[in-house]
Amino acid sequence: MKKVSRDRREVIREEMLRREKILAALREGPRTVPEVAAALGFPAGEVMFWMMGMRKYGHLEETGEPTEEGYYRYQASVKGES
Amino acid sequence: MNYDILVIGSGIGGMEAALKLGDMGYRVLLVEKEPSIGGKMILLSKVFPTLDCASCISTPKMAAAAHHPNVQVMVYTEVKEIKKNGSGTFQARLRKKPTFVDPALCTGCQQCETACTVAVPDQFNFGLVARRAAYIAFPQAVPKKAVIERAGTSPCSFACPAGIRAHGYVSLVRSGKYEEACRLILESAPFPGSLGRACYARCEQECTRAGLEGPVAIRQIKRFVADYYYGAHPEPEDAPPIAPSGKKVAVIGAGPAGLSAAFHLAKKGHAVEVFEAAPLPGGMLRYAIPAYRIPREVLDRDIKNVTTLGVKINQGKRVTDLAGLKDKGFDAVFIATGTPRGRKMKVEGEDLAGVVNALDFLRDVNAGRVSLQGKTVLVVGGGNVAIDAARTAMRLGAARVTVQYRRSRAQMPAHDWEIEAAGREGVVFEYLAAPVRFLGENGKLAEVESVQMELSEPAADGRRIPVSVVGTERKRPADLVVIAVGLEPETEYFGDQLAVNADKTIQVNPATLQTSIPFVFAGGDVVTGPSSIARAVGHGRRAAFFIDRYLRGEDLAGAEVEFDCRLPVVSKEEVLKRQESYRDLPPVSKKEILREKPGDFTEVELPLTEEEARSSAGRCLDCGVCAECRQCVATCPAGAINLAAKEAEKEVEVGSVIISTGLRLFPAGGKPQYGYGRFKNVLDAMQMDRLLAPTRPYNTVLRPSDGKIPNNIAYVLCTGSRDATVGNPLCSRVCCMYSLKQAQLLTGVLPLADVTVYYIDIRAFGKGYEEFYEQAKGMGVYFVKGRISWIEEKEDGNLLLTYEDIENGGKLSRAEHDLVVLSVGFLPAPEVRGLFSAEELAVDEFGYIREVEEDVNPGKTSIAGVFAAGSVSGARDIPDSILHAGAAAAQAAAYVERIRGKK
Ligand SMILES: Cc1cc2nc3c(=O)[nH]c(=O)nc-3n(C[C@H](O)[C@H](O)[C@H](O)COP(=O)(O)OP(=O)(O)OC[C@H]3O[C@@H](n4cnc5c(N)ncnc54)[C@H](O)[C@@H]3O)c2cc1C
Ligand code: SF4
Ligand code: SF4
Numbered sequence: 012m013k014k015v016s017r018d019r020r021e022v023i024r025e026e027m028l029r030r031e032k033i034l035a036a037l038r039e040g041p042r043t044v045p046e047v048a049a050a051l052g053f054p055a056g057e058v059m060f061w062m063m064g065m066r067k068y069g070h071l072e073e074t075g076e077p078t079e080e081g082y083y084r085y086q087a088s089v090k091g092e093s
Numbered sequence: 094m095n096y097d098i099l100v101i102g103s104g105i106g107g108m109e110a111a112l113k114l115g116d117m118g119y120r121v122l123l124v125e126k127e128p129s130i131g132g133k134m135i136l137l138s139k140v141f142p143t144l145d146c147a148s149c150i151s152t153p154k155m156a157a158a159a160h161h162p163n164v165q166v167m168v169y170t171e172v173k174e175i176k177k178n179g180s181g182t183f184q185a186r187l188r189k190k191p192t193f194v195d196p197a198l199c200t201g202c203q204q205c206e207t208a209c210t211v212a213v214p215d216q217f218n219f220g221l222v223a224r225r226a227a228y229i230a231f232p233q234a235v236p237k238k239a240v241i242e243r244a245g246t247s248p249c250s251f252a253c254p255a256g257i258r259a260h261g262y263v264s265l266v267r268s269g270k271y272e273e274a275c276r277l278i279l280e281s282a283p284f285p286g287s288l289g290r291a292c293y294a295r296c297e298q299e300c301t302r303a304g305l306e307g308p309v310a311i312r313q314i315k316r317f318v319a320d321y322y323y324g325a326h327p328e329p330e331d332a333p334p335i336a337p338s339g340k341k342v343a344v345i346g347a348g349p350a351g352l353s354a355a356f357h358l359a360k361k362g363h364a365v366e367v368f369e370a371a372p373l374p375g376g377m378l379r380y381a382i383p384a385y386r387i388p389r390e391v392l393d394r395d396i397k398n399v400t401t402l403g404v405k406i407n408q409g410k411r412v413t414d415l416a417g418l419k420d421k422g423f424d425a426v427f428i429a430t431g432t433p434r435g436r437k438m439k440v441e442g443e444d445l446a447g448v449v450n451a452l453d454f455l456r457d458v459n460a461g462r463v464s465l466q467g468k469t470v471l472v473v474g475g476g477n478v479a480i481d482a483a484r485t486a487m488r489l490g491a492a493r494v495t496v497q498y499r500r501s502r503a504q505m506p507a508h509d510w511e512i513e514a515a516g517r518e519g520v521v522f523e524y525l526a527a528p529v530r531f532l533g534e535n536g537k538l539a540e541v542e543s544v545q546m547e548l549s550e551p552a553a554d555g556r557r558i559p560v561s562v563v564g565t566e567r568k569r570p571a572d573l574v575v576i577a578v579g580l581e582p583e584t585e586y587f588g589d590q591l592a593v594n595a596d597k598t599i600q601v602n603p604a605t606l607q608t609s610i611p612f613v614f615a616g617g618d619v620v621t622g623p624s625s626i627a628r629a630v631g632h633g634r635r636a637a638f639f640i641d642r643y644l645r646g647e648d649l650a651g652a653e654v655e656f657d658c659r660l661p662v663v664s665k666e667e668v669l670k671r672q673e674s675y676r677d678l679p680p681v682s683k684k685e686i687l688r689e690k691p692g693d694f695t696e697v698e699l700p701l702t703e704e705e706a707r708s709s710a711g712r713c714l715d716c717g718v719c720a721e722c723r724q725c726v727a728t729c730p731a732g733a734i735n736l737a738a739k740e741a742e743k744e745v746e747v748g749s750v751i752i753s754t755g756l757r758l759f760p761a762g763g764k765p766q767y768g769y770g771r772f773k774n775v776l777d778a779m780q781m782d783r784l785l786a787p788t789r790p791y792n793t794v795l796r797p798s799d800g801k802i803p804n805n806i807a808y809v810l811c812t813g814s815r816d817a818t819v820g821n822p823l824c825s826r827v828c829c830m831y832s833l834k835q836a837q838l839l840t841g842v843l844p845l846a847d848v849t850v851y852y853i854d855i856r857a858f859g860k861g862y863e864e865f866y867e868q869a870k871g872m873g874v875y876f877v878k879g880r881i882s883w884i885e886e887k888e889d890g891n892l893l894l895t896y897e898d899i900e901n902g903g904k905l906s907r908a909e910h911d912l913v914v915l916s917v918g919f920l921p922a923p924e925v926r927g928l929f930s931a932e933e934l935a936v937d938e939f940g941y942i943r944e945v946e947e948d949v950n951p952g953k954t955s956i957a958g959v960f961a962a963g964s965v966s967g968a969r970d971i972p973d974s975i976l977h978a979g980a981a982a983a984q985a986a987a988y989v990e991r992i993r994g995k996k
Contacts, residue, residue, distance in 0.1 A: 044800030
């Protein structure tokens, strides 16, 4: 699925809108960025902005070794759950 | 002289010069426009060729500069202008931008960042990740203090007559913080429920998004949060007790103006009593605006926000005697009696039974006294009051309701959506028509005689006056005529001591709302004439502020700046320019239950669902950047945040000036064939340095398109350097070496990854550089001699590079990589050139500051006493910048000694 990429500022602004949905997806178990993207129905590049923003502010964290395809899995951090 | 030397720019060059001079005993002012000192170096991973950690070298220098007894650091400050004095010293004008955080209190705990509801690209991570509107530049920032980015007041918040921070609650809703959103509204006004329904929403008219697909549904979002909050809190929440001031205030009139004033005065600890002529409080909201627009239980809950503060409302108490209130011990009075009287048409038969003014009609309906089953009703007028009266008559069972307006539809003051909704409910409109006579039998209305009107030729002021067309008179039977041709205040009874205008409105000082009697203030419609709820609420808030000052014996004049905390409104054009493209996000459509001849007063507008409210809020463009949602204020444990801070200007005299503002990166989008900005996995080298730095934006080096660990990375050297097609023929001197550095680091971080460097030739000229190049080769970095012609993106985010393979006869070849780094060159930073007001600071043909005696006096510029340090006069790496800064410092010191000697 190739999409015209959206302006970065517009994508980043939506982090607050997507936060609970991302955390809900992670509550089912640690997920890679493409897995969360598939669960939410958004391009992985957009989800990357949201998840890395959430990581920076302590809502989620990486866990374990990367997958064979080279993706880290992320889980909701204790703080992110509160 | 305030300082011996002014150093502008605190990168490695500026810090070095400042420290050297400080050590020599000179007093130095180091000015930096960003919130932290450190420049670009602190953001790097490591430095070549030693591979020392960049922040391990920078951080001690930053701390030394900040703590040096002879160096004063001013961050977040811009130099506006420098003028040379006759004595050889300089006069510099500085602008200290407000950070909205008191640096003396802020502990750098980052709680404001975590609470903040606005996400924007992080410029210190070159857009790879988000930061918040409240932010600390980066973890090693010096000073480590938060700043809040505010571009101005957002147009919606700026426009709100009630002083509600519209952007703030929109932003809170976007974050799912609905109760906080309502509490934010309640800081400004006690009426979220009523305003969420009946406000005319100036905010939406001003909303920047209106210039795209339509405004953010700000009013409906307000209704959503009010409903949500009232659902959770049927009774007001407990508030901390307020210390009584010992002062008493009387408020006359319990409409939105009076109740808002009472609300804010009570919060200041004053004992407030409201006197209301009607049996119940609410003013027009109860007795005029029909219940299908503001359900009465919503209004009642709004009013509880006021009474919970201990405000006493005396119902059925008309007050006409101001002196009497003073005698009863009230220290101040606020008159907010509105416009309770309907204007007369001055037409024959107006006094017949069955001819009523709209306000009396609506009041009677609201008191439950009217039935119009099967009746014929004529409403005269074209404003919102006329429409409310007509739609109300429809609901009371009238067989036929006609609105007659003497001008055309285009001139009708009622809102379009109201006219349309009335039409859908069966109200008939007759434009260019007006009654001339009401005819009765036994004192009771029986017929109306109307006439056709036409608009005159435009008069000098462009207005076209309606004039009746002779011979078009027509009679028709009618059971009820409702006259809605205007409202006016009733102020006669306050007597001569209160100055009143010809239209009966009360004269006030527009800033303070004080009347001609010092202890009496007035606001709302009784001052403005018929206006709006929001404006009345705003007047109530304003009056409360100034009454409070009056009661405390403080000066009223000049206090406006304290009352109005708005910054200048942000420009919509500037906001829209922040993005290159916008996805089309249409607003929610208005949802109303509109049916012909509605039989009851059920609310017509449907509420937004949670999902609609949230996605509507998600359309907001964050015009002012900070939304003023005040989450940071509520969270900051140090109480350091002050959103009302103002910028400050400062003038200093200095002996010498060192410019060390550095250079700027070539914007990689300037080579569109490389796809930077379009292809997610094409980065510039500064972004890669961030990914490799200890304070990196991701957990490791990952592809931005999907978070995959890259395993085949390409470097494109000379992007934007040695390239006449982009206007930069110069070699940037640093890019070869930083690329080699990154390549070496990548082989360490990602041992499985291949790294290929596409180059023209490798320039490894400095001490240890050639060895560094050999070391990279030894580590397995591939080197391909060839210039990249273009890059294409594949479905999976991988990139296809087409290049001229020079070592293989120059044939065009292709290679696939999963991440591409553009080794961008440098350009001169243009802003310093205009700083000097009297003399011209010479620059070279490329725009770098010209060193007039480069060989013998490095750093010396065309203005005596002004020196360049570091890369501001040409591309330099870190060791060279440090050396150059030392030379500039020595010369600045010598200059200061010379002018001292002359004195
Ligand atoms: C039919 C109608 C529809 C409207 N629709 C809207 C709308 O959708 N949106 C909007 O923003 N605005 C609307 N307005 C305008 C808005 O209602 C007014 O601008 C606002 O109510 C003015 O507030 P106020 O407090 O100044 O006056 P009011 O609301 O008029 O309140 C004044 C109060 O003072 C009392 N009073 C008067 N004299 C005395 C006295 N001597 N002693 C004691 N009490 C006294 C009155 O009984 C009344 O309760 C509408 C107005 C009307 C008439
Ligand atoms: S007021 Fe709100 S938007 Fe502004 S900085 Fe504070 S938390 Fe962020
Ligand atoms: S886009 Fe947002 S901040 Fe800008 S005016 Fe509209 S609601 Fe306000």
